[in-house]
Amino acid sequence: MKKLSAAVALLALAVHGHSQPAQRYAEMCAGCHTASPQNFFSASALVRQSPETDIADLIRNGRPARGMPAFGATLADTEARGLAAWLKAEVGAGATPTMIGRRIEAESLRFDRSSGFAFAQDGDTHYLEFIDRGSHLCYDDIDLTGVRSLEYRYAKGPGEPPRRFALVAFDGDFVGSRRHALGEKVTELTEGWTQFRTERIGLSRELAGRYRLCIIGQGGGGVFNLDWFTLSDIPAGNDGITQAFEPSTQTLDAGGHRFRLEKVGEVDGELWSLDFLDEHTVIATQKSGTLWLFERGQRTGPVPGIPEVRFAGQGGLLSVRAHADYQRNGWIYLSYAEGIGKTSALTIVRGRIRERRWVDQQTIYREPAFFIESMAHFGARLTFDGDYLFFGIGERAHQQYAQELGNPFGKIHRIFTDGRVPPDNPFARTPGAVATIWSVGHRNPQGLYFDRRTRTLWSTEHGAKGGDELNLILPGRNYGWPLATHGINYDGTPVTPYTELVGIEPPRRHWSPSPGMSNLIAYEGGAFPQWRHQLLVTTLAHQQLKLIRVDGGRVVREDVLLDNVGRIRDVNVGPDGLPYLAINQPNGQIFRLVPE
Numbered sequence: 001m002k003k004l005s006a007a008v009a010l011l012a013l014a015v016h017g018h019s020q021p022a023q024r025y026a027e028m029c030a031g032c033h034t035a036s037p038q039n040f041f042s043a044s045a046l047v048r049q050s051p052e053t054d055i056a057d058l059i060r061n062g063r064p065a066r067g068m069p070a071f072g073a074t075l076a077d078t079e080a081r082g083l084a085a086w087l088k089a090e091v092g093a094g095a096t097p098t099m100i101g102r103r104i105e106a107e108s109l110r111f112d113r114s115s116g117f118a119f120a121q122d123g124d125t126h127y128l129e130f131i132d133r134g135s136h137l138c139y140d141d142i143d144l145t146g147v148r149s150l151e152y153r154y155a156k157g158p159g160e161p162p163r164r165f166a167l168v169a170f171d172g173d174f175v176g177s178r179r180h181a182l183g184e185k186v187t188e189l190t191e192g193w194t195q196f197r198t199e200r201i202g203l204s205r206e207l208a209g210r211y212r213l214c215i216i217g218q219g220g221g222g223v224f225n226l227d228w229f230t231l232s233d234i235p236a237g238n239d240g241i242t243q244a245f246e247p248s249t250q251t252l253d254a255g256g257h258r259f260r261l262e263k264v265g266e267v268d269g270e271l272w273s274l275d276f277l278d279e280h281t282v283i284a285t286q287k288s289g290t291l292w293l294f295e296r297g298q299r300t301g302p303v304p305g306i307p308e309v310r311f312a313g314q315g316g317l318l319s320v321r322a323h324a325d326y327q328r329n330g331w332i333y334l335s336y337a338e339g340i341g342k343t344s345a346l347t348i349v350r351g352r353i354r355e356r357r358w359v360d361q362q363t364i365y366r367e368p369a370f371f372i373e374s375m376a377h378f379g380a381r382l383t384f385d386g387d388y389l390f391f392g393i394g395e396r397a398h399q400q401y402a403q404e405l406g407n408p409f410g411k412i413h414r415i416f417t418d419g420r421v422p423p424d425n426p427f428a429r430t431p432g433a434v435a436t437i438w439s440v441g442h443r444n445p446q447g448l449y450f451d452r453r454t455r456t457l458w459s460t461e462h463g464a465k466g467g468d469e470l471n472l473i474l475p476g477r478n479y480g481w482p483l484a485t486h487g488i489n490y491d492g493t494p495v496t497p498y499t500e501l502v503g504i505e506p507p508r509r510h511w512s513p514s515p516g517m518s519n520l521i522a523y524e525g526g527a528f529p530q531w532r533h534q535l536l537v538t539t540l541a542h543q544q545l546k547l548i549r550v551d552g553g554r555v556v557r558e559d560v561l562l563d564n565v566g567r568i569r570d571v572n573v574g575p576d577g578l579p580y581l582a583i584n585q586p587n588g589q590i591f592r593l594v595p596e
């Protein structure tokens with residue numbers, strides 16, 4: 001991929017000593033970056049949309065990660081500013097009234113309005129990977145005037161069937177914005193996850209003006225890796241429109257009840273967790289690092305004073321739970337990815353909200369010796385059993401850690417609600433073991449719930465490719481990862497030859513392909529009597545709310561209550577006895593299920 005920053009660096013050299021930038025560009029840059037700056041930089045949102053001061057700063061400070069050195073030591077400030085002004089003028093002189101022909105690099109997306117992707121590099125190609133069902137890549141200020149199609153460069157490797165993605169335009173930021181479904185496309189295989197080729201998707205309707213343009217994954221995992229896309233006035237076809245990307249409010253009939261979805265609140269980013277402070281107040285985390293309150297349906301906040309989070313990959317502001325005795329003590333618990341340099345780890349704090357500010361913060365769990373560079377598999381769910389707090393930590397994408405008692409990764413943990421370690425934890429007296437460990441052998445526990453009625457602890461867990469699990473968590477037990485699993489590696493190779501082993505606690509239910517299990521709760525409300533004492537379980541990839549009926553710790557039946565409504569990140573039951581859901585499609589919305 002040709003680099004904007006490399007070209008800007010050469011232009012910086014061209015004007016050093018007050019030489020003519022056009023002449024120097026022709027001599028030094030045209031061979032790699034075309035004969036005219038208008039042609040090359042017309043694809044650059046950075047140059048076209050940034051002020052001259054930002055471009056001058058780029059010239060002075062460089063972009064080392066992209067191979068561009070800093071020229072602040074050799075260029076005077078006036079020269080850097082002059083170069084920036086010349087470059088803006090040259091690009092503006094060749095500008096067209098629309099963005100036709102503009103190439104948009106995949107990694108230039110609006111980071112805090114996108115989800116479900118990772119930055120990657122293969123040689124000189126920078127791209128986005130792990131685009132999945134429900135992943136969304138959003139690009140702001142895209143002029144769709146005259147655009148009839150998008151040409152895009154993508155890769156899709158073996159081991160996955162063809163998948164779909166959708167183009168959706170939004171009038172502005174998500175909350176209150178009108179959504180325009182523009183078409184969908186099936187992504188065929190390209191013989192490798194780094195074997196890129198170009199394809200074209202036509203728009204089903206023409207729009208005029210500037211929009212937020214989102215590419216949203218559909219139809220299971222492994223949709224594609226994306227390098228860039230170009231706005232085009234060439235007509236082309238697409239594979240139809242099958243999804244509206246707005247949960248339906250029509251009456252549904254499932255699990256023995258009729259009900260509808262009712263929206264409670266909405267944010268522009270991705271919601272991760274929700275809980276209740278009283279009968280009128282919902283508290284919710286936005287993964288990018290914002291804590292919100294919804295009081296009688298009105299959003300307030302963000303709540304200032306919360307910890308700074310590392311928002312990258314699967315990290316960010318994660319679980320929120322009010323203490324079981326919140327009305328008396330006011331404690332609220334947060335789990336989040338804390339960053340130190342390039343490393344991160346799961347940290348848990350508690351605090352109070354007073355006069356709409358986060359105050360009285362105390363650190364409940366933190367392991368300074370276990371900050372690593374991975375931004376995957378944080379776990380992070382919180383659940384209470386009286387004076388005890390249970391939480392899970394994934395193996396942070398390092399399989400071997402899940403079986404090491406001296407490592408907190410890949411484990412379910414138990415502490416007191418003030419952070420002390422219970423002396424009767426199963427490994428509290430084992431030499432070299434992490435004393436907080438309750439169970440071992442977990443890949444990435446995404447759901448955790450303590451059922452006070454039955455005194456049981458349930459967990460949902462992500463497998464790799466297949467092998468998602470529902471587990472009944474018992475103290476000191478080993479749940480197998482990576483020694484035994486029903487899943488395989490993403491490249492199709494086996495993780496292990498074993499699905500069962502002596503001494504390994506088997507899952508109460510497992511799924512392949514992976515639904516992308518998220519949180520769960522036992523329903524104890526009165527609005528849906530057929531669901532009482534059963535598990536409500538949410539999924540991300542399959543975008544479902546499941547009703548799992550259990551009897552004596554055994555799964556006896558599974559029903560789908562909601563399907564294709566968006567990535568359901570959390571479920572809880574409100575003081576009104578209704579189930580509440582945090583759904584991202586693509587932005588975060590809170591719904592409750594209301595009986596009809």
